[in-house]
Amino acid sequence: MLFRNIALELNPAKRKTEPKKRLRTSKLKRRQALIGIAYALPALLLLVLFRYWPLLFGTWISLWKWGFVPEQFIGLGNYVRIFTEDLIYKDPTFGWQLGPIGQSLLVTLYYAIGTIPPAIMISFFIAYYLFQQRKGMGALRTIFFLPYITSQVAAALVFKWIFHPSVGVANGALERFGLPKQEWLGDPDPVGMKLVTAFGGTWPEWLPAQLGGPTYALIVIMIFTIWNSIGFNIVIFLAGLGNVPADLYEAAKIDGARTVHLMRHVTLPLLSPMLFLLTIVSVIGAFESFNTFYVFSGGEGGPLGTTMSLPLYIFRSFYVYGQVGYAAAVSMVLFTIVLTLTWIQYRFGEKKVHYQH
Incomplete structure (x- = not known):
C-alpha cells in the first residue's frame, strides 16, 4: 500500500484516473451481482412459494379455529389443547x-x-x-x-x-x-x-x-x-x-x-x-x-x-x-x-x- 501511494504521488495523471477505475470496477461488480440475482431469482421464487410460504401460512392457520373455512381466531388455543x-x-x-x-x-x-x-x-x-x-x-x-x-x-x-x-x-x-x-x-x-x-x-x-x-x-x-x-x-x-x-x-x-x-x-x-x-x-x-x-x-x-x-x-x-x-x-x-x-x-x-x- 505504501509503494502504491508513492507511485500515485510521483504520477499525478495516474492519480486522477484511479477514482475512475474504481468507479468502473464498482459498477462492474454491481452489474455482475444483479446478473447473478436475476439467474437465481426463479429458483428463489419457487423456494419461497412452495417451501417457506406454506410453512408461514400453516403457522397462521394453526392460530385459528379453522374448518374448511376460517371460523374464529383463537391464538394458541390449538396448542393448549395439544x-x-x-x-x-x-x-x-x-x-x-x-x-x-x-x-x-x-x-x-x-x-x-x-x-x-x-x-x-x-x-x-x-x-x-x-x-x-x-x-x-x-x-x-x-x-x-x-x-x-x-x-x-x-x-x-x-x-x-x-x-x-x-x-x-x-x-x-x-x-x-x-x-x-x-x-x-x-x-x-x-x-x-x-x-x-x-x-x-x-x-x-x-x-x-x-x-x-x-x-x-x-x-x-x-x-x-x-x-x-x-x-x-x-x-x-x-x-x-x-x-x-x-x-x-x-x-x-x-x-x-x-x-x-x-x-x-x-x-x-x-x-x-x-x-x-x-x-x-x-x-x-x-x-x-x-x-x-x-x-x-x-x-x-x-x-x-x-x-x-x-x-x-x-x-x-x-x-x-x-x-x-x-x-x-x-x-x-x-x-x-x-x-x-x-x-x-x-x-x-x-x-x-x-x-x-
Missing part, C-alpha cells in the same frame, strides 16, 4: 394416560427405534459383502436395490396379504412348524404385555398399555420399512466403500489386523460421513412416514390406534374430521420435533464424523 388434553391427561380412575397425540408420538418413536438401527446395520453388512469382488455381485446389487424403486403402496399391499390372518403366507409358515396362528395386523396387545402374560403376570392397570412396546401390526410395518429402505442405504454405503483407500487396508493387514479389526478401525471411521447422513435422513423419514401406515391400517391407524403415526393422525384430523386449524398446529409440533432432533444430531453427532482430506 399439551393439556391430547398429549397426556389424568384419568380419575387410572391416573395419567396418553392422549391420542401422545399415543401417536409413541407409535412414531417405536417405529423409528425399530427401523433405523436395524436397517442401517443390515445395509452396512450387505454393502460390505457386495463390495467384495465376486461373481454375480452386479446382479445382487440390482436385486437389493429393487425394493427401494418398487412402488411403496403396491409392495405394502403385498405385505399386507402375506400377513393376512386367514390366507397369509406368514400364518401358513407358523402352522408348518406347529405354532399357533397370529392376528398380526388385527392384534391390539403390545408385545411387552404379551410377555408379561406369558410368564404368568398381569399388566398393571395404572400403567398405560401403550408403554408395553409395539404391537404385531407395528412390527409388520417395521419389517416392511426395513425391507423397503435397505436398497438406498446400500447404495450410499457402497459409494463410501469405494472411496476408502486400498493402501490403508494393506497397511493394516501387514500389521496383522483381521477382518473384524479392519471393519472396526478402518472401514467404520471412514464411513462415518455416510452413517451420519443416513441417520439424519432416516430419522426425518421415520417421523414423516405416512404411506406405509395408511396402507397397512386402511387409513384408520388400528387396531386401537396402535399404528396411528403422527403424520397419519394429522391427515385424519384434517381430511376426516375437518379440523384444519388443529391439524396445522399438530403439524407445527411435528416440525419442531423433527427440527430439534436434526439439530441434536448435527450438534453432537458431527463431532464423531471423520472426513477424509
Whole structure:
C-alpha cells in the first residue's frame, strides 16, 4: 500500500484516473451481482412459494379455529389443547394416560427405534459383502436395490396379504412348524404385555398399555420399512466403500489386523460421513412416514390406534374430521420435533464424523 501511494504521488495523471477505475470496477461488480440475482431469482421464487410460504401460512392457520373455512381466531388455543388434553391427561380412575397425540408420538418413536438401527446395520453388512469382488455381485446389487424403486403402496399391499390372518403366507409358515396362528395386523396387545402374560403376570392397570412396546401390526410395518429402505442405504454405503483407500487396508493387514479389526478401525471411521447422513435422513423419514401406515391400517391407524403415526393422525384430523386449524398446529409440533432432533444430531453427532482430506 505504501509503494502504491508513492507511485500515485510521483504520477499525478495516474492519480486522477484511479477514482475512475474504481468507479468502473464498482459498477462492474454491481452489474455482475444483479446478473447473478436475476439467474437465481426463479429458483428463489419457487423456494419461497412452495417451501417457506406454506410453512408461514400453516403457522397462521394453526392460530385459528379453522374448518374448511376460517371460523374464529383463537391464538394458541390449538396448542393448549395439544399439551393439556391430547398429549397426556389424568384419568380419575387410572391416573395419567396418553392422549391420542401422545399415543401417536409413541407409535412414531417405536417405529423409528425399530427401523433405523436395524436397517442401517443390515445395509452396512450387505454393502460390505457386495463390495467384495465376486461373481454375480452386479446382479445382487440390482436385486437389493429393487425394493427401494418398487412402488411403496403396491409392495405394502403385498405385505399386507402375506400377513393376512386367514390366507397369509406368514400364518401358513407358523402352522408348518406347529405354532399357533397370529392376528398380526388385527392384534391390539403390545408385545411387552404379551410377555408379561406369558410368564404368568398381569399388566398393571395404572400403567398405560401403550408403554408395553409395539404391537404385531407395528412390527409388520417395521419389517416392511426395513425391507423397503435397505436398497438406498446400500447404495450410499457402497459409494463410501469405494472411496476408502486400498493402501490403508494393506497397511493394516501387514500389521496383522483381521477382518473384524479392519471393519472396526478402518472401514467404520471412514464411513462415518455416510452413517451420519443416513441417520439424519432416516430419522426425518421415520417421523414423516405416512404411506406405509395408511396402507397397512386402511387409513384408520388400528387396531386401537396402535399404528396411528403422527403424520397419519394429522391427515385424519384434517381430511376426516375437518379440523384444519388443529391439524396445522399438530403439524407445527411435528416440525419442531423433527427440527430439534436434526439439530441434536448435527450438534453432537458431527463431532464423531471423520472426513477424509
